[in-house]
Amino acid sequence: MREFGNAEETRDIAPMIQPSPDGSVLTGTSREPSFAADPLDLEVPRIVAAQASRLVPALADAPVLSTWSGVRPVSPDERPLLGWVREGLFVATGHGSEGVILGAGSAEQVAALVLGAEPPFEPAPFDPLRSGTG
Numbered sequence: 001m002r003e004f005g006n007a008e009e010t011r012d013i014a015p016m017i018q019p020s021p022d023g024s025v026l027t028g029t030s031r032e033p034s035f036a037a038d039p040l041d042l043e044v045p046r047i048v049a050a051q052a053s054r055l056v057p058a059l060a061d062a063p064v065l066s067t068w069s070g071v072r073p074v075s076p077d078e079r080p081l082l083g084w085v086r087e088g089l090f091v092a093t094g095h096g097s098e099g100v101i102l103g104a105g106s107a108e109q110v111a112a113l114v115l116g117a118e119p120p121f122e123p124a125p126f127d128p129l130r131s132g133t134g
Contacts, residue, residue: 015052027052072096081128091128
């Protein structure tokens with residue numbers, strides 16, 4: 001993890017900076033786990049802004065137009081959940097921010113398991129009923 005100067009800023013937060021066609025700049029991202037009803041820790045946007053302005057100094061004086069937070073579906077061990085939960089219920093979730101990257105492989109695994117075919121990779125590490133997933 002890249003450190004930005006003090007312990008407060010070494011949480012699992014790092015800026016993603018994306019210019020928009022209208023001239024505004026989208027910045028943000030964190031991978032901090034949260035299951036709270038209101039997952040937005042107000043320190044997170046401040047830390048992201050401070051880190052972004054260190055990378056792009058012109059952002060230091062830019063106004064914050066809005067903030068937003070969302071929940072990433074991730075399992076406690078950060079591995080996707082792919083498999084049968086009970087008869088008639090198969091899940092494919094918990095990819096976190098890696099859903100697009102892992103999607104094709106997960107789809108192949110899901111298809112094989114649902115059809116009763118040989119899966120392309122060992123299913124046990126992704127079994128939704130494995131130990132440590134809640």
